[in-house]
Amino acid sequence: MVNLLGLSSIYLFYKNKNILGALLFTLCLLFKSSLLIFLPVILVIFLKNKPSPKDLILTILLPVVTTLVLAYPFATGPLLPWIINSYLKIFLPGIMPFLTANAFNFWALFFGLVPRLDEMKIFPFISAYGFSTLIGIIYLVFSAIRLFNNYHLKNILLTLVKISLFSFVFLTRMHERYSYPVLIPLFLLCFYDKRFIKYFIVLTLTHLLNVYNGWWIPSLPFLISLLKFEPTIRFISLINVVLAVKLITLNVKK
Incomplete structure (x- = not known):
């Protein structure tokens, strides 16, 4: 599932469907952060797409909102610090x-x-x-x-x-x-x-x-x-x- 979401997001970015691509990549990272290594490739494709200001804002905003909404039921403290702390100290370093x-x-x-x-x-x-x-x-x-x-x-x-x-x-x-x-x-x-x-x-x-x-x-x-x-x-x-x-x-x- 993680690889499917990650590669599908790259395909969508390549087809200039930036917003949907950003959503799938966000879901990919929320499932498991191991494909964060694909982010530089996605950024290059996104820049080569020359997004409009509206596209740029939505592509950045949608992952943030999606993450906040999906993480909210699981947060054990203030939402944003909990997300940042979880990724930096638990998910990215591994156990x-x-x-x-x-x-x-x-x-x-x-x-x-x-x-x-x-x-x-x-x-x-x-x-x-x-x-x-x-x-x-x-x-x-x-x-x-x-x-x-x-x-x-x-x-x-x-x-x-x-x-x-x-x-x-x-x-x-x-x-x-x-x-x-x-x-x-x-x-x-x-x-x-x-x-x-x-x-x-x-x-x-x-x-x-x-x-x-x-x-x-x-x-x-x-x-x-x-x-x-x-x-x-x-x-x-x-x-x-x-x-x-x-x-x-x-x-x-x-």
């Missing part, structure tokens, strides 16, 4: 402050899946969480600028792939399911550029293995034994890291 929450990514490659708090210092002045958040924000800004300067449908899809994969691979506190937002725009991109088919196939396989890990449904003894072998986890994580670096460096022509 599992680990380097990785079962995600086969950069952190699993070096530290495995054993729970380690991401408060650990990787440099004398910054924690793993702080560092990953910083580079994540920098990459989102960089991606938005590049998309703005090379704006077309294929690059919108590729940018969604890049920021989703970058977030999954390099941010801390990632769950196994957070690689899913990579797959849908990557699948669509395959119709425009055959180069991406091989990436889609491999990332689909690593996603399925990652989601299977720890849940073990259906029970497949050989696969369970394979995934419980630590080098297997690190090898799959390495594949994800290599593909992330490769895709981040790729470009598409209009």
Whole structure:
């Protein structure tokens, strides 16, 4: 549902249906804030649409009103401070402050899946969480600028792939399911550029293995034994890291 709302909102923005797109993206974030990473792409599309003053006001106002109305029944204090506090301290940081929450990514490659708090210092002045958040924000800004300067449908899809994969691979506190937002725009991109088919196939396989890990449904003894072998986890994580670096460096022509 979250991915459907997020991608549908981007489609509506691309079709210059800004108000409805803003509503769907608001609902997406109210369900779960994980697709907040799509916001830079939406802002670029919105700016490229050159909205009228009325459209601009409504596109900003509707999400605010929707959030206030839907949050009101659940607020345990003054509404606006409660919403801001909930997102900044609960929803956005998440409830599992680990380097990785079962995600086969950069952190699993070096530290495995054993729970380690991401408060650990990787440099004398910054924690793993702080560092990953910083580079994540920098990459989102960089991606938005590049998309703005090379704006077309294929690059919108590729940018969604890049920021989703970058977030999954390099941010801390990632769950196994957070690689899913990579797959849908990557699948669509395959119709425009055959180069991406091989990436889609491999990332689909690593996603399925990652989601299977720890849940073990259906029970497949050989696969369970394979995934419980630590080098297997690190090898799959390495594949994800290599593909992330490769895709981040790729470009598409209009």
